[in-house]
Amino acid sequence: MAISLLSEATQVKGEPGAALEPMAAGTVSSKEDGKVRMQLLFENGAVLPVELSGDAAAALEQGIARELLKS
Secondary structure, three states: HHHHHHHHOOOOOOOOOOOOOEEEEEEEEEOOEEEEEEEEOOOOOOOEEEEHHHHHHHHHHHHHHHHHHOO
């Protein structure tokens, strides 16, 4: 799925590869203990599920909070 989405992204010559730009993100419990499932929703209706360990999810939460405080 991620490869399909990236292949649709526009890349400007001489610039880093385009980032995926989800419209929404959500989290739900994973069926595996100690993990969180993050789901990214894209404009074309595609959903990209990502499984994260609890530690990785906590680190992502802290990083997002720091970035939001900057804006």
